[in-house]
Amino acid sequence: MNVLVIGGSGLVGSNIVELGLDNGIEVEATYNNTETEKASIKLDKTDSDQTASIIERINPDVIIDTAAYHAVDDCESKRDLAWSVNADGTRNVAAAANAIDAHLIYLSTDYVFPGNPEDAPYSESDPVNPPNYYAETKYAGEQASKITDAVTVLRPSVIYGLANDNFVTWALGELKAGNELTIVEDQISAPTYAPDLAYACLRVAENGITGVYHATGPDSVSRYEFTTILADVYGYNPELITPISTEEFGQEAPRPTDSTLNATRLYREIDYEFRGPEEAFEAMQGG
Numbered sequence: 001m002n003v004l005v006i007g008g009s010g011l012v013g014s015n016i017v018e019l020g021l022d023n024g025i026e027v028e029a030t031y032n033n034t035e036t037e038k039a040s041i042k043l044d045k046t047d048s049d050q051t052a053s054i055i056e057r058i059n060p061d062v063i064i065d066t067a068a069y070h071a072v073d074d075c076e077s078k079r080d081l082a083w084s085v086n087a088d089g090t091r092n093v094a095a096a097a098n099a100i101d102a103h104l105i106y107l108s109t110d111y112v113f114p115g116n117p118e119d120a121p122y123s124e125s126d127p128v129n130p131p132n133y134y135a136e137t138k139y140a141g142e143q144a145s146k147i148t149d150a151v152t153v154l155r156p157s158v159i160y161g162l163a164n165d166n167f168v169t170w171a172l173g174e175l176k177a178g179n180e181l182t183i184v185e186d187q188i189s190a191p192t193y194a195p196d197l198a199y200a201c202l203r204v205a206e207n208g209i210t211g212v213y214h215a216t217g218p219d220s221v222s223r224y225e226f227t228t229i230l231a232d233v234y235g236y237n238p239e240l241i242t243p244i245s246t247e248e249f250g251q252e253a254p255r256p257t258d259s260t261l262n263a264t265r266l267y268r269e270i271d272y273e274f275r276g277p278e279e280a281f282e283a284m285q286g287g
């Protein structure tokens with residue numbers, strides 16, 4: 001199996017590349033702005049000609065498209081950019097995948113759901129209703145990806161790990177420095193450990209699984225609880241963390257209150273259950 005990872009310089013992409021190479025899978029990877037040792041092919045998915053010609057030249061069996069513009073609040077004002085990457089760019093990748101009959105795996109988000117607590121956890125058959133512009137563009141990306149037949153849509157949530165900057169690496173830095181953190185207590189989801197998502201992507205690729213799957217961890221936690229578990233496992237002072245409401249915190253883009261997804265369908269398909277925060281943080285410490 002020959003895999004092309006689009007966005008190989010990112011958090012999920014770099015985990016897929018690492019895991020794939022460790023397991024003897026032939027993996028090539030692209031970057032947009034940040035070239036890395038293992039993601040050295042320049043590909044801007046908003047450029048349809050460049051995307052088509054690189055994908056045609058590499059001719060992979062599987063394309064894993066992790067690339068996105070996902071600064072959720074900035075997407076409200078930078079609408080053209082968000083749409084061009086997340087919707088149009090994804091269409092360019094899907095068209096190129098279709099042209100060479102490659103299996104496309106597209107990473108979407110839990111934010112496609114409005115996040116009403118009475119509806120969570122959401123299953124794949126629940127109706128979407130994106131609550132902000134970022135989510136609208138990601139859902140448009142889901143639809144665009146489906147212009148090719150062999151496609152898998154995976155919906156993760158709050159992705160974390162040690163590679164690249166993310167919420168957890170930021171929180172660890174603050175806790176280590178003894179800084180106080182103010183974290184929202186009324187945004188709930190089931191965070192996704194990046195190495196587990198990378199494993200799922202490769203299993204989906206190997207087994208030729210298609211369709212829409214939720215791809216989150218098994219535990220539903222508020223962002224505040226998630227951060228206190230982190231402090232606990234790492235032995236930092238949890239009193240540095242103060243809960244705040246979303247209303248007080250004041251973010252540009254509306255957020256779902258509870259976007260917990262039920263990922264058991266994916267766990268069954270790949271015969272693997274993702275780790276919850278405690279187990280994942282312990283693995284991070286060990287690694």
Ligand SMILES: NC(=O)c1ccc[n+]([C@@H]2O[C@H](COP(=O)([O-])OP(=O)(O)OC[C@H]3O[C@@H](n4cnc5c(N)ncnc54)[C@H](OP(=O)(O)O)[C@@H]3O)[C@@H](O)[C@H]2O)c1
Pocket residue numbers: 006007008009010011012013030031032033034035043044045046065066067068069070085089107108109110138156157158159160164
């Ligand atoms: N992070 C989360 O909490 C989260 C939650 C739910 C869903 N998701 C989704 O999961 C996916 C992976 O997220 P992540 O955390 O791994 O993101 P990330 O670390 O920010 O990586 C994004 C990747 O996309 C690339 N990229 C950006 N614009 C591009 C363009 N125009 N053409 C080609 N590549 C481009 C970046 O390349 P350069 O860095 O080289 O510019 C980078 O490799 C995304 O689709 C995101 O929407 C993320």
